[in-house]
Structure formats: structure tokens, C-alpha cells
Amino acid sequence: NTLKFVGNEIHGYNTDALGGLKAIENHLPVAGKRVQIYGAGGAARALSYILSKRGANVYIQNRSIEKAKALADTFNCSVGLCEEPDLAI
Numbered sequence: 859n860t861l862k863f864v865g866n867e868i869h870g871y872n873t874d875a876l877g878g879l880k881a882i883e884n885h886l887p888v889a890g891k892r893v894q895i896y897g898a899g900g901a902a903r904a905l906s907y908i909l910s911k912r913g914a915n916v917y918i919q920n921r922s923i924e925k926a927k928a929l930a931d932t933f934n935c936s937v938g939l940c941e942e943p944d945l946a947i
Contacts (some may be wrong), residue, residue, distance in 0.1 A: 874907035887912035889901055894943035897934075898925040905947060906933045917943065 860871040877881050878901070882888060891914050895902050898920040906929055916935040922924035923937065930937045 859922045869895050871916065872904060875904035879908045879912065882945065882947075888945070891915065891944040894919065894940045894946040896920070896947065898922070898929045902947075903929060903932075904919060906930075906935055916941075942943065 862869045862871065862874050866869075881887070888909055889912055892913045893909050894917045895905060895909075896919050898918060900920065906916050906918065910933045915929075917940040918926045918930045918932070918935050918937055919939050920929075926937045929935070
């Protein structure tokens with residue numbers, strides 16, 4: 859969602875993950891926390907990626923279990939509901 863023009867090249871970046879994480883970590887460090895994500899679309903994908911990289915235990919719940927599983931498999935997350943999440947998105 860962000861373009862940077864460098865000489866004759868255009869570099870593309872997705873800032874959803876870092877922007878979302880910064881807002882979250884202003885209130886709750888995510889390392890070791892249980893995070894429930896509802897949905898498996900683009901924003902869920904970006905957050906699943908960055909939360910997993912930062913050491914959160916991510917659970918993905920979606921209307922389509924196939925989409926939830928595909929996303930979870932990509933970033934080594936769990937599928938389904940977390941009984942006592944520290945954070946729900």
C-alpha cells in the first residue's frame with residue numbers, strides 16, 4: 859500500500875503489518891501472548907505474519923475453515939478459537 863520511487867525504479871511496501879503492530883504494542887507487548895484473529899483476509903494476513911515473527915501465539919478463526927487453515931499454515935499459526943486470548947483482533 860506504499861510506493862517509493864528510487865531513480866527509475868518503484869519499490870512497493872505493505873505497511874499494514876508494522877502500522878498495526880505499532881498501535882498494538884503501544885498497549886501490549888505481543889511476545890508470548892495469545893492473539894485471536896477473526897478473519898483470514900489481507901489485514902489478517904499482514905498481522906498474522908508480523909505477530910508470529912514477534913513471538914505471539916496466533917489463532918485464526920474464519921467463516922471458511924479452509925481459508926483459516928491456509929493462512930495458519932503459511933505463518934505457523936493455530937486454527938480456531940483461543941479460550942483465553944490476551945488480545946482479539
